[in-house]
Amino acid sequence: MKANRTSMLKRDTSAQVGIGTLIIFIAMVLVAAIAAAVLIQTSGVLQQKAQATGEEATSEVSSNMKVLAAEGxxxxxxxxxxNIDLLEVQVSVSAGGSAMDLEQMVISISDGDTTNxxxxNDSANLSDSSFxxxxxxxEDDSFDNSTNPVMNKGDLIRLYISTTNEGDKIIDxxxxxxxxxxxxPRTDVQLTFTPESGTPQQMSFVTPSSYGVDKRLSLYP
Known part of the structure; x- marks a missing residue:
């Protein structure tokens, strides 16, 4: 009888140990599941940040604007x-580029001696400080040179730049x-277009050796 009691007691102890092990196992599974969920969520956030950073970096290193032609x-x-008194430059959004707000763009122009x-500024005369x-x-009928000078994909825009060295006048x-x-004639002209985002776009040309009787002169390309 005593031996039977001892045997039953041992069996009860084994059962308790088994239940404890099961509880520990379940706890480990839950901890692992929570950790996995945290890792998945964190990786998703990091992926979104990396994608946004990549898009921003691409925008910064690529030019949004394409210079198509220039006439004097x-x-x-x-x-x-x-001399050439007015410069007209045709531009568009480059392939893969984004919309450009011309109010945020800065243009630098130099004839070798003077740099403007x-x-x-749509409301002022073209001068040594405005275009x-x-x-x-x-394309989408959204461009307005007074209220919304934003160049979108598919748009073709003409920029006007004063190059006269005389007084006020009306040209074109x-x-x-x-x-x-x-x-x-034979002037080396350098222009740099610096948009709000993206790399600056540069354009250079040398004016013709003789202007002859032409009012309009093709300068670029």
Whole structure:
């Protein structure tokens, strides 16, 4: 009888140990599941941050703007001017680029002796400190040079830059003031377009050796 009691007691102890082990196992599984959920959530957040950082970096190292062409206009109020008095530059959003707010863009132009820094101002005369723009093609009919000068994909925009070294005048329907630049024949001209985001876009050309009797001169490309 005593032996039977001892045997039963041993069996009861084994059962308790088994239940304890099961509880520990379940706890370990729960901890592992919680840890896995935290890791998955953290990896998702990190992936989103990495993607956003990558897109921002791509925007910073790529140019949003493409320069297509540039023409020089000579004043012909009386006789044809000896110099180029107005610069017209056609631009668009580059492939893969994003919309560009021209009010946030800065243009630098130099004739080798004088350098002007220009910002967008649709209400002022073109001068040594301002440029303006008009749409040639507006894909979604959203561009407004007064209230919304934002260039979207598919748009074709013309920028106007004063290059005259004389007084106020009207050239090609644009009110132009002196820029102190002198774009006579064989002038090396450098322009830099710096948008709000993306790398600056540079353009350079040398004016023709002779202007002849042409009012409009193709300068770029």
């Amino acid at each position: 206009i000579r004043d012909d109020t009386t006789d044809l001017s000896d 820094t220009l910002t967008y 303006r723009a008009e749409e040639i093609r507006d 329907s644009q009110n132009v003031s002196t820029s102190n630049l002198v774009l006579d």
